[in-house]
Amino acid sequence: PLFSIPNAQSLAPPPILSIPSGLDTLTSGLASITRLPHGVTVSADAIPSGDDADNVNNDQLTLHDLEGDMDCRSVREVMTELDLCVNIEPRFCTVPAATAPILNVESTADDATISLELKGKDDIIAFLYKTYTTSGAPPAASEQESEGMQLLNQVTQFMPSLLRFGRGIKVSKCANDAPRPEKPLILYSYEGNQFCRLVREVLTELNISYQIRSAGKGSPRRAELAKLSGGSTQCPYLVDPNMNVQMAESKDIIAYLYKTYALWTPPNGALQAASGIVTPLLKPVYAYIAPRQAGEAYDEGATKSKIEEEISSAPVVIYTYELSPFCTEATDLLDNLGIEYKEISLGLEWIPGLIAEGGAAKRAALGSMTGQTSLPHVFVNGKSVGGLFSGTPGVVPALEEGKFVAMVEAAKASTAASSMA
Secondary structure (H helix, E strand, O other), rough: OOOOOOOHHHOOOOOOOOOOOOHHHHHHHHHHHHHOOOOOOOOOOOOOOOOOOOOOHEEEHHHHHHHOHHHHHHHHHHHOOOEEEEEEEEEOOOOHHHHHOEEEEEEEEEOEEEEEEOOOHHHHHHHHHHEEEOOOOOOOOOEEEEEEEEHHHHHHHHHHHHHOOOOOOOOOOEEOOOOOOOOOOEEEOOOOHHHHHHHHHHHOOOOOOOEEEOOOOOOOOHHHHHHHHHOOOOOEEEEEEOOOOEEEOOOHHHHHHHHHOOOOOOOOHHHHHHHHHHHHHHHHHHHHHHHHHHHOOOOOHHHHHHHHHOOOOOOEEEEOOOHHHHHHHHHHHHHHHHHOOOEEOOOOOOOOOOOOOOOOOOOHHHHHHOOOOOEEEEEEOOOEEEEEOOOOOOOOHHHHHHHHHHHHHHHHHHHHHHHHO
């Protein structure tokens, strides 16, 4: 290569992996554009698999894959162009040099099964072209590539990893060990589709094995997809034989994957990024403003007593603002977890004119009691957990540590015991 490109696995991922936002859709779309025309259209040189076979000779292909890895992406592009069905096993490594894709092949010929293992992008791609094309060779360049074209190709290979930085290269902390799908999920997909990429990233982050049934442009498999979907050939399309579920639309598929195979549905990652920057800067400002906003009539003792009464009135209590996206994400997270809670609104927002009567006093008292004046503020069994991403330790950090649900269950048991006493 003309220059060395860092592997995506060597780049530190962001701290949370969430349901894709509009920004994710945009960056995934740009990632697809940078790799055009690769991984979109079935090659005229591809050998048709036949009506009763997934691949030529009923070959079983298993790719040990990282969605965000550049070399794995190159292999998947060829998979699309050769219209292959491939079992995907997410492969996580701590050593960047060990992240090269691995392909296992089981081929049956003359009643004998032949097993083969190939390591590394170049060997795998060479094998795929030799085995699954009529010419037995990769496409010939129309003319000798210049150094400039080689450099451009290397840059475009790296761009999807940069644009989708941190996605599809690590297991999310919300990934669940049970239940795990007994049968592999089936995904109709092609590499160059921006929405398919979003689904594959989450499948990787939840460490779920699945089968890709390539359905690129010109693929005969699109007729198979149309029969399943009632006429549409839209990708992605997920089939979960374990739950007898079939669905299209990437956002619906991802919500389903989190609901079925994750411990919780992660909140918006953009909010966490914003929180990590803004909260340390504004915390001292809020601490200064809160008691002054409460006014001269502020009765700290009485307000604290009221808060003590409120946070003891239910196992889980959350203080919110009605217009705050952080508060909405927090209540959505609790709802997705199936946790009952008592919500106490302090108004629309903390700004004068939007905060409720008595809200400024409670905000000041919360700051005095816990050191936190920002909302949301969650209490479990009368004790402060904090906000969505930060606090003591915060809802998401407590979930990642495996403590939050246990805290809630203990609070519910304590409340039940008190009511029976």
